[in-house]
Amino acid sequence: MYGQKKCKIDVILGDIVEQEVDAIVNAANSSLLGGGGVDGAIHRAAGPQLLEECRTLDGCPTGEARMTRAYRLPAKWVIHTVGPVWNGGSAGEDMLLESAYMNSLRLAGEYGLRSIAFPGISIGAYGFPVERASVIAAGAVSRFLETGSTLTDIRLVCFNEIAYSTYSMAVDELFRK
Ligand code: AR6
Numbered sequence: 522m523y524g525q526k527k528c529k530i531d532v533i534l535g536d537i538v539e540q541e542v543d544a545i546v547n548a549a550n551s552s553l554l555g556g557g558g559v560d561g562a563i564h565r566a567a568g569p570q571l572l573e574e575c576r577t578l579d580g581c582p583t584g585e586a587r588m589t590r591a592y593r594l595p596a597k598w599v600i601h602t603v604g605p606v607w608n609g610g611s612a613g614e615d616m617l618l619e620s621a622y623m624n625s626l627r628l629a630g631e632y633g634l635r636s637i638a639f640p641g642i643s644i645g646a647y648g649f650p651v652e653r654a655s656v657i658a659a660g661a662v663s664r665f666l667e668t669g670s671t672l673t674d675i676r677l678v679c680f681n682e683i684a685y686s687t688y689s690m691a692v693d694e695l696f697r698k
Pocket of ligand 1: 537678679680
């Protein structure tokens with residue numbers, strides 16, 4: 522756990538649908554109409570009303586973020602963002618992944634939220650290398666906090682040991698000082 526400008530940053534090994542936070546972030550696809558991985562888990566746990574609301578949004582371009590209610594989830598909101606598909610690294614993937622984190626954090630800030638939990642955006646089906654993604658995630662959080670925000674609790678929720686140790690290292694590296 523690290524603190525910067527009154528915000529604690531935790532890397533957690535666990536299931537994002539169980540997080541009792543103001544918002545959980547969904548690693549969605551640009552249709553916002555559901556999918557596998559964490560997207561499927563979030564829709565299953567939230568119930569069918571989440572898909573109904575998502576249908577009204579008309580999708581979301583890669584790197585942007587959209588907010589919905591969270592229905593049966595313990596969280597209050599779901600922030601749906603779309604990470605890039607890994608395509609070798611020279612197609613703007615780093616910038617798009619940074620944008621997915623930044624735009625999710627900005628949206629949380631605009632709503633005055635205090636706590637937010639992220640999954641490892643793009644590191645599953647979208648194939649982004651985990652170590653590179655972890656450095657981008659930690660960097661985005663750090664840069665966002667420099668601007669000041671209402672957030673006091675940011676969690677990076679990892680679903681397996683490899684992701685957990687990789688994201689922990691990236692956060693340690695950046696926030697240790
Ligand atoms: N809690 C936390 N993390 C999870 C959970 C969970 N319940 N379930 C999976 N993960 P992915 P992407 C981890 O594939 O790479 C979907 O079909 C998982 O182990 O969910 O951004 C969308 O609709 C991995 O580390 O997201 C898109 O089409 C991480 O979450 C596409 O996949 C992200 O894996 C998006 O791909």
